[in-house]
Amino acid sequence: MTYLILGSCALLIFVFFRTHDANVKIASLLGSIVLFSGGFYFISQPWIAPMHIPLYCSLLSFALFYNEDRRAIMREYPIKKWTLFLFLSFLASGFFGDEGQIYGCYTATRFFLDSYGFFLVAFVLGSKCEYEELANLLFWPVIFYCAFGFLEAAMGYNYIYSWMIDSFPLYEGYLGKMSSEMNYFDTWRIRTSITTIHPTTLGALLTVLFIFYLPMVKRKEAKFLCLFGILCVMIFLSGSRTAWVCSALYGLYYFIKDRKLMVKMCFYALCVGAVFYVGNEILSSFTAEDRGSSIDMRQRNLLVCYLAFIDKPLTGHGFNYIGTLIDRNDSGYAVDGAMESVVYNTMVEQGILGMATYLLFVFANLFAFRKLRKRDEDVADIGAGITVMITLFSLMSGTLGNLHSMAYIMQGTCLGILCYKKDPEEGENEKDSV
DSSP: OHHHHHHHHHHHHHHHHHOOOHHHHHHHHHHHHHHSOTTOOSSSSOSSOGGGHHHHHHHHHHHHTOOHHHHHHHHTOTTHHHHHHHHHHHHHHHHHSTTOHHHHHHHHHHHHHHHHHHHHHHHHHHTTOOHHHHHHHHHHHHHHHHHHHHHHHHHTSOHHHHHHHHHOTTOOSSSOTTOGGGOOOOSSOOOOOTTSSSHHHHHHHHHHHHHHHHHHHTTTOHHHHHHHHHHHHHHHHHTOHHHHHHHHHHHHHHHHTTSOHHHHHHHHHHHHHHHHHHHHHHHHHHHSTTSSSOHHHHHHHHHHHHHHHTTSTTTOSOTTHHHHHHHHHTTTTSOOSSOSSHHHHHHHHTHHHHHHHHHHHHHHHHHHHHHTTTTOHHHHHHHHHHHHHHHHHHHHHTTOTTHHHHHHHHHHHHHHHHHTSOOHHHHHHHHHHO
């Protein structure tokens, strides 16, 4: 099994660099981050983890071979200014943080590339992708991946992840080897994580795939209807309440967005009624101490983070500070081992500047997808939907695992596809001129 796991890792990396098909590159890039999460190392002090090998080699390739073709691609990148502002805010937090100026800037650069680097690489590759081809390419891998989720739910233990951990003797990740933590089940819900670091991470990945495949459902092809049903079941089995809410919200929006105004008004009225009726039950679920992340826990986290934030409100304490904050205060009532919202981490480590540029980046993406909607409505809806829902995920449940990086791959791909498609009017003008 060890050789199979390591061979799979090597195969993904090999395929990424060997193939010239951008769709296959996107699939292997996503596969590398889904299958080999943080803590899987080949050596004791790695510069990069296995999941980051395709990312950093791609970034190095773009830097060394910045030819006219890639210049043309980057000229089409619609949010250059906002990405630059975001990067500068990372550098400011690293420079003025607690780690020291030079090392702090290095840490900030690594944190930026480890997340937003996937967005940039996916945008470049997405310029040569097609949505339908990518959806068909990912079909069987997604089916196969979800099968492990059904197996985990049926057996009550995550054997696939435990095998993967045993294959990396230098594992220093979220879960302990040979521990009961491989079973996330609560007394009131099934929770599966498959290869991801946590059920919430899996829920985010499944929500992204739910949004990605939703336009294919309109075609009423049997295989995509089957896949969509499997994704819905897997979202339920993930046990992620954030995934349940985000998937339901987007699914409702998608199926009424083209309806008549009266139908929309009826649906919205139904939603308001459902919020008031079901909201009390959800609030009670979050309030209960034995129901996962309770509201009381989030309030304690907020208090601890607020006290740290007021020390350095503008640029924050720098990166890696949140870990030391948890170590100092995790006594069972101050904080509970993790911060449950991206707001906590960002405001403490990057301050107001980091939070502002993060939100500007989100809105810049939404504006770009809105502006390019005429080129491909389905792809624009996918990109905007993933942007909104992964932001809700980050605000409600944090960025546990690599859920934001997984989403950035799909967001960047959608943006790349749209930037290299012509408007319908442009295509008609070219035909007329010929």
